[in-house]
Amino acid sequence: MxxxxxxxxxxxxxxxxxxxxxxxxxxxxxxxxxxxxxxxxxxxxxxxxxxxxxxxxxxxxxxxxxxxxxxxxxxxxxxxxxxxxxxxxxxxxxxxxxxxxxxxxxxxxxxxxxxxxxxxxxxxxxxxxxxxxxxxxxxxxxxxxxxxxxxxxxxxxxxxxxxxxxxxxxxxxxxxxxxxxxxxxxxxxxxxxxxxxxxxxxxxxxxxxxxxxxxxxxxxxxxxxxxxxxxxxxxxTCSVHRVGTVRMVLPSGLAGREGMDREGLYDLDAASQGIDRRRLTRRSIDGPSAADRKHVQGSLYPEIVAGRGRVSNL
Missing domain, CATH: 3.40.50.300 (P-loop containing nucleotide triphosphate hydrolases)
Incomplete structure (x- = not known):
């Protein structure tokens, strides 16, 4: 075209x-x-x-x-x-x-x-x-x-x-x-x-x-x-991370800060939503637990559907 x-x-x-x-x-x-x-x-x-x-x-x-x-x-x-x-x-x-x-x-x-x-x-x-x-x-x-x-x-x-x-x-x-x-x-x-x-x-x-x-x-x-x-x-100045099957580009210095896990972004959401960080382990990269999904219901945290770029609230 x-x-x-x-x-x-x-x-x-x-x-x-x-x-x-x-x-x-x-x-x-x-x-x-x-x-x-x-x-x-x-x-x-x-x-x-x-x-x-x-x-x-x-x-x-x-x-x-x-x-x-x-x-x-x-x-x-x-x-x-x-x-x-x-x-x-x-x-x-x-x-x-x-x-x-x-x-x-x-x-x-x-x-x-x-x-x-x-x-x-x-x-x-x-x-x-x-x-x-x-x-x-x-x-x-x-x-x-x-x-x-x-x-x-x-x-x-x-x-x-x-x-x-x-x-x-x-x-x-x-x-x-x-x-x-x-x-x-x-x-x-x-x-x-x-x-x-x-x-x-x-x-x-x-x-x-x-x-x-x-x-x-x-x-x-x-x-x-x-x-x-x-x-x-x-x-x-930036680095590529992976959240489940989705790539996420972040500022290079962000990993390691409070609320940020090098393996994924769910710790970052935990810091703002008050989720118990002890429940967020290395498995965070595969997605939040059912309890955490319920906790952030209606928030602006997006669930990106790999391959199609569709977004929906949790």
């Missing part, structure tokens, strides 16, 4: 993208991961036609983006920026409805079907009650949810998201990744730039890792998000 071949881009004399090559398939949720300044946002802008690369080729649904008209491009690709500050107080419903713009035609305004699709997108993210609120009066995290709803309403075949959960609380972070998985399951390709190694590991089908030299790893999270890869881009 998205194919990037040897793309090169520089700002004046400063090279940013040096022969980037990657491919994202139909209905795939792919995480673009890497340190600040490695060119992830620049790559997005090149893929969307906002910037013109000095070399290479980018194709969407088999079409070279250089040959696509604006309306054709808008039907293929939707974009959720990292931050958006509107100058005019549009209502939330109007902002989401803007996603239908590429599909409008003629002189008869917006029909009922387009309105229904905008409403459905808001309902999917549970923001229907904001419909009549001024968009520019919302918090940054709330505006992010509205922009994701707009992208869903657009019904593009590829959605690009630049750090979609950076301004959201934990509950909405989990909700958004669940929505993105649902969108991908409908056959829409999703490419999300993200700085959280756990999020791309838990929720993405594939991860593309970049540094200043280009793409350094590409594949399933279990194969890509390794200690070796993280050491290369973060120089030993």
């Amino acid at each position: 998205l194919k990037v071949e040897q793309v090169r881009f520089r700002y004046h004399r400063m090279p940013v993208l040096n022969g980037i090559t990657l491919q994202v398939g139909h209905g795939e949720l792919c995480g673009l991961f890497g340190p600040n300044g490695c060119g992830k946002t620049t790559l997005f802008k090149c893929c969307l036609g906002f910037l013109r690369p000095q070399g290479g080729r980018i194709c969407l649904a088999g079409s070279d983006i250089r040959e696509l008209k604006v309306r054709e491009m808008a039907k293929l690709a939707a974009y959720v920026p990292q931050d958006h500050k509107p100058p005019f107080p549009y209502r939330v419903a109007e902002v989401v409805l803007m996603g239908r713009t590429p599909h409008l035609g003629g002189m008869f305004g917006i029909d009922r079907d387009n309105h229904k699709k905008a409403v459905k997108a808001m309902e999917l993210l549970d923001i229907g009650e904001w419909a009549d609120q001024p968009y520019n009066a919302l918090s940054g995290g709330q505006r992010q949810l509205v922009l994701i709803a707009r992208a869903i309403a657009q019904e593009a075949r590829v959605i690009f998201l630049d750090e979609p959960t950076s301004a959201l609380d934990f509950n909405n972070q989990v909700k958004i990744w669940g929505v993105l998985r649902s969108v991908a399951a409908r056959g829409i390709t999703v490419l999300a730039c993200c700085h959280d190694p756990n999020h791309v590991s838990w929720f993405c089908d594939r991860v593309v890792v970049m540094d200043q030299s280009g793409v350094i790893a590409d594949g399933p999270p279990a194969r890509v998000m390794t200690q070796e890869t993280l050491d290369r881009i973060y120089e030993g």
